[in-house]
Amino acid sequence: MSNVIILENVSKKFGKVQAVNNVSISIEKGSAVAILGPNGAGKTTTISMMLGLLDPNEGKVELLGKSPKQVAVRNKIGAMLQEVSVMDMLKVHEVLTMFRSYYSSPLSMEELIALTGLEKADLKKKADKLSGGQKRRLGFAIALAGNPDVIFFDEPTVGLDTTARRKFWNKVESLKEKGKTIIFTTHYLEEADDFSERIILFNNGEIIADGEPEDIKRNLTTRSVSFETEDQDAIAKMETVDTVMRCYEKDGVVYVVTEDTDFVLSELFRLNISAKNIRINQGRLDDVFEQLTGDKEEAEAG
Numbered sequence: 001m002s003n004v005i006i007l008e009n010v011s012k013k014f015g016k017v018q019a020v021n022n023v024s025i026s027i028e029k030g031s032a033v034a035i036l037g038p039n040g041a042g043k044t045t046t047i048s049m050m051l052g053l054l055d056p057n058e059g060k061v062e063l064l065g066k067s068p069k070q071v072a073v074r075n076k077i078g079a080m081l082q083e084v085s086v087m088d089m090l091k092v093h094e095v096l097t098m099f100r101s102y103y104s105s106p107l108s109m110e111e112l113i114a115l116t117g118l119e120k121a122d123l124k125k126k127a128d129k130l131s132g133g134q135k136r137r138l139g140f141a142i143a144l145a146g147n148p149d150v151i152f153f154d155e156p157t158v159g160l161d162t163t164a165r166r167k168f169w170n171k172v173e174s175l176k177e178k179g180k181t182i183i184f185t186t187h188y189l190e191e192a193d194d195f196s197e198r199i200i201l202f203n204n205g206e207i208i209a210d211g212e213p214e215d216i217k218r219n220l221t222t223r224s225v226s227f228e229t230e231d232q233d234a235i236a237k238m239e240t241v242d243t244v245m246r247c248y249e250k251d252g253v254v255y256v257v258t259e260d261t262d263f264v265l266s267e268l269f270r271l272n273i274s275a276k277n278i279r280i281n282q283g284r285l286d287d288v289f290e291q292l293t294g295d296k297e298e299a300e301a302g
């Protein structure tokens, strides 16, 4: 399969801040990729370089085999970025007509409405009179105006309620089915897990994990054995077991964090700890994320 985006050893500095550090990424045509990471990890900077909106200090960026700045490339991409500034005095249908005119084979107004969930009544409103959710839909429609092959979304669902979020992702699913390549950043791990087949996890300007959501979860999260027990010494006993990383109690349940849940289970029986409701828990990606954010805050606090 061909790559639509290639970043080779790309770095970007803002003054002394190393926003992106020696990042290499190839993205295949037709894939849906989530760029995930805590605040300030370098996600927006990376997307901006993919789009040719920022120049890297080092490294090479190719979009559809060319420089992202070429008009022929721009004609085939669409982007919904965090700050949408549209001409406020214009009505929604005027904004869309204007954007459609920039492209050689734009989507029809009807298709744009159907794909983005804009209501017919919204079209007559002035852009600055739209609600937050409606503005997002307009941003979405602007991104799709040129019927792009590659679509970028930078935190597209921030501030949307659950229903609006679900509707947005249903629409994105339909774009995926049409074979579009989709790249999005998000803070919502659930979204990355549900709507991408690949997660690229950023931290401090570097890629710290890249793979299928399942693999990322398996590799980055730790598993645990949990159980309920009357045994007051259960934690002390389990802490002596090989492979156990830590033990703690929460809401009356003892958690034993380990990479080898089979071994911990056998030790639980060997040590004669009377336990009920025994479970094996796959760690959650949210925990990894919280840990990364926590590490960063600790580092910043000195």
Ligand SMILES: Nc1ncnc2c1ncn2[C@@H]1O[C@H](COP(=O)(O)OP(=O)(O)OP(=O)(O)O)[C@@H](O)[C@H]1O
Binding pocket: 014, 017, 018, 019, 037, 038, 039, 040, 041, 042, 043, 044, 045, 046
């Ligand atoms: N124009 C700029 N000038 C100076 N520093 C910048 C600029 N843009 C980004 N940075 C810095 O570069 C780093 C990466 O920022 P970036 O916006 O790429 O992160 P992010 O992962 O998108 O974060 P968020 O999730 O908060 O949007 C941060 O330390 C940020 O403060």
